Amino acid sequence: MQPYRPRSKLETHEVFNQPEPPSGVALWGGDAPLQQAILAAAPAHAGKVEAFAAEIGSAESVEDGRLANRFLPELVPFDRTGRRIDEVRFHPAYHAMMRRGFAGGYAALPWTTDEPGGHVAHAAMVYMLTQIEPGVCCPMTMAYAAVPALEAAPDLAARWRPGLLSTAYDGRSIPAGQKTGLTLGMAMTEKQGGSDLRANMTRAEPDDTGYRLLGHKWFCSAPMCDGFLTLAQLPEGLTCFLVPRWTPDGERNTLQLMRLKDKLGNRSNASAEIEYHSAWAERLGEPGRGIATILEMVHHTRLDTALAPAGLMRRAVAEAAWWVRNRNAFGTRLVDQPLMTMVLADLALDWMGCLAIGMRVAEAFDRSGADPTARAFARLAVALAKYWSNKRCGPVVLEAMECLGGSGFVEESPMPWLYREPPLNAIWEGSGNIVCLDVLRTVQRLPQAMEALQVELGLAKGADRRYDAALDAAQRLFGRGIEEQEARLAVETLALLLQASLLLRTGSAPVAEAFIRTRLSGEWGRTAGTLPIGASDAAAIAAMI
Numbered sequence: 001m002q003p004y005r006p007r008s009k010l011e012t013h014e015v016f017n018q019p020e021p022p023s024g025v026a027l028w029g030g031d032a033p034l035q036q037a038i039l040a041a042a043p044a045h046a047g048k049v050e051a052f053a054a055e056i057g058s059a060e061s062v063e064d065g066r067l068a069n070r071f072l073p074e075l076v077p078f079d080r081t082g083r084r085i086d087e088v089r090f091h092p093a094y095h096a097m098m099r100r101g102f103a104g105g106y107a108a109l110p111w112t113t114d115e116p117g118g119h120v121a122h123a124a125m126v127y128m129l130t131q132i133e134p135g136v137c138c139p140m141t142m143a144y145a146a147v148p149a150l151e152a153a154p155d156l157a158a159r160w161r162p163g164l165l166s167t168a169y170d171g172r173s174i175p176a177g178q179k180t181g182l183t184l185g186m187a188m189t190e191k192q193g194g195s196d197l198r199a200n201m202t203r204a205e206p207d208d209t210g211y212r213l214l215g216h217k218w219f220c221s222a223p224m225c226d227g228f229l230t231l232a233q234l235p236e237g238l239t240c241f242l243v244p245r246w247t248p249d250g251e252r253n254t255l256q257l258m259r260l261k262d263k264l265g266n267r268s269n270a271s272a273e274i275e276y277h278s279a280w281a282e283r284l285g286e287p288g289r290g291i292a293t294i295l296e297m298v299h300h301t302r303l304d305t306a307l308a309p310a311g312l313m314r315r316a317v318a319e320a321a322w323w324v325r326n327r328n329a330f331g332t333r334l335v336d337q338p339l340m341t342m343v344l345a346d347l348a349l350d351w352m353g354c355l356a357i358g359m360r361v362a363e364a365f366d367r368s369g370a371d372p373t374a375r376a377f378a379r380l381a382v383a384l385a386k387y388w389s390n391k392r393c394g395p396v397v398l399e400a401m402e403c404l405g406g407s408g409f410v411e412e413s414p415m416p417w418l419y420r421e422p423p424l425n426a427i428w429e430g431s432g433n434i435v436c437l438d439v440l441r442t443v444q445r446l447p448q449a450m451e452a453l454q455v456e457l458g459l460a461k462g463a464d465r466r467y468d469a470a471l472d473a474a475q476r477l478f479g480r481g482i483e484e485q486e487a488r489l490a491v492e493t494l495a496l497l498l499q500a501s502l503l504l505r506t507g508s509a510p511v512a513e514a515f516i517r518t519r520l521s522g523e524w525g526r527t528a529g530t531l532p533i534g535a536s537d538a539a540a541i542a543a544m545i
């Protein structure tokens with residue numbers, strides 16, 4: 001049977017020069033840099049990653065992603081009889097996306113596989129799912145990231161790990177013990193505190209079986225999670241607790257959803273303001289060590305906030321490339337117009353640089369358990385990647401949208417939701433300044449981290465004199481010590497050097513050359529498309545999209 005095709009010959013005109021959308025998104029076959037990264041760092045998982053790409057990039061999945069963002073989550077605080085239930089209802093398409101993600105191993109794989117490269121495979125899944133529906137990534141990322149944090153309380157870990165490591169998604173609101181798969185969220189941010197967690201006011205008091213929490217959280221995403229790692233004050237100081245949605249005696253916990261945020265983007269995912277009305281909780285980790293305990297979760301969610309912008313950039317530049325390859329203007333294909341080639345090539349450099357740094361950090365996560373140097377490197381490099389990839393993401397998506405002209409501004413195209421998404425990953429898990437201050441702290445308190453980074457940057461030495469000069473300049477900057485007001489400059493410099501070193505060692509020659517000239521040597525304008533390179537090199541780079 002012929003596939004269904006829309007009618008082009010209309011009564012008033014014929015529709016042409018409007019590229020017909022492909023069916024689904026080629027998340028694996030169309031992405032050579034991703035394939036290269038997986039084959040280098042997680043070859044044992046290449047089959048799983050490819051299968052995940054086929055499932056998530058299918059036409060059905062893309063349509064579910066669209067529906068999940070069109071029919072938004074709804075808060076249902078009470079049932080029809082006036083009893084509190086504090087639930088959120090989602091469109092079935094949201095649940096379908098959650099099922100796909102969990103089934104593919106997004107959350108569980110790194111903790112269950114015996115083969116090396118589990119975190120790299122996970123990072124690839126984050127990168128790919130973000131391209132289709134980033135809202136569901138939030139609860140799945142938190143399920144992934146909660147696993148190592150639970151190690152602070154072995155009894156809690158024993159009860160929650162099996163459900164978190166399940167590849168089954170169970171969206172029912174019932175006690176955790178009865179479910180086939182579990183999710184855990186995190187509740188840190190309060191109105192008066194925000195980034196300064198020490199200002200948190202939620203209080204915990206011991207009771208016969210655990211603790212009781214009284215207070216609020218200003219942002220709590222994925223509020224249908226089965227439990228929440230929550231920070232609250234004890235006399236010893238800020239402490240981490242696990243607050244389950246249901247208490248052990250099968251009652252709904254007194255965790256109330258006050259309202260859902262009306263967010264700019266990430267709309268399929270609910271983010272709530274919540275209150276604890278003597279909510280029952282169990283302690284996770286030592287009293288007064290709450291920030292250190294939850295930081296293990298934050299460290300892992302940061303990996304995902306570093307990969308998500310690479311995914312958003314890739315989808316945006318891929319949409320732009322598809323459009324300009326299939327549309328003519330002034331008698332020539334858009335992609336062959338010299339100025340358009342320059343724009344595409346410039347955008348591709350950011351996408352490839354951000355994918356390279358994200359994957360390198362994931363590889364360090366894979367080696368963190370057995371290798372303290374890799375762990376120190378990961379601690380520093382994940383912050384560099386999170387900061388810089390998110391700073392580049394917004395401008396890249398905006399320029400990619402412009403490649404589609406007016407069609408990019410219309411909600412039927414993915415460009416509007418791609419445009420609304422980038423600020424989120426920049427803000428949560430440490431917004432720009434906070435991440436930069438964190439980098440300064442890491443450099444001061446964990447000298448092995450900077451040493452490991454220097455060794456890594458040294459690997460590309462001698463390959464390009466401009467790279468060597470930029471590295472020397474950075475070493476002088478760090479040699480004299482970084483002041484707080486210089487933190488953004490320092491982080492940007494290190495992130496760019498790490499990207500450049502990776503592209504020099506693993507990327508194509510025109511990519512590395514153009515990246516270094518523009519991003520390190522200052523031969524760059526103030527907008528995309530201002531590369532100082534020849535047309536054939538620009539075309540070669542653009543052809544990699």
Ligand SMILES: Cc1cc2nc3c(=O)[nH]c(=O)nc-3n(C[C@H](O)[C@H](O)[C@H](O)COP(=O)(O)OP(=O)(O)OC[C@H]3O[C@@H](n4cnc5c(N)ncnc54)[C@H](O)[C@@H]3O)c2cc1C
Pocket residue numbers: 185186187188189190193194195196219220221222263266271424427428429430431432433434
């Ligand atoms: C969609 C969404 C979902 C979220 N989900 C969750 C969640 O599930 N759980 C959760 O706990 N939180 C969540 N958050 C909250 C998020 O983590 C916080 O918004 C973030 O940590 C910043 O805190 P804040 O909003 O209070 O801003 P503030 O802390 O007030 O910061 C405002 C600005 O000041 C800057 N700043 C702060 N301190 C300094 C300083 N010392 N020097 C220089 N600049 C500084 C920050 O970088 C920022 O730019 C979510 C946020 C969003 C947008």
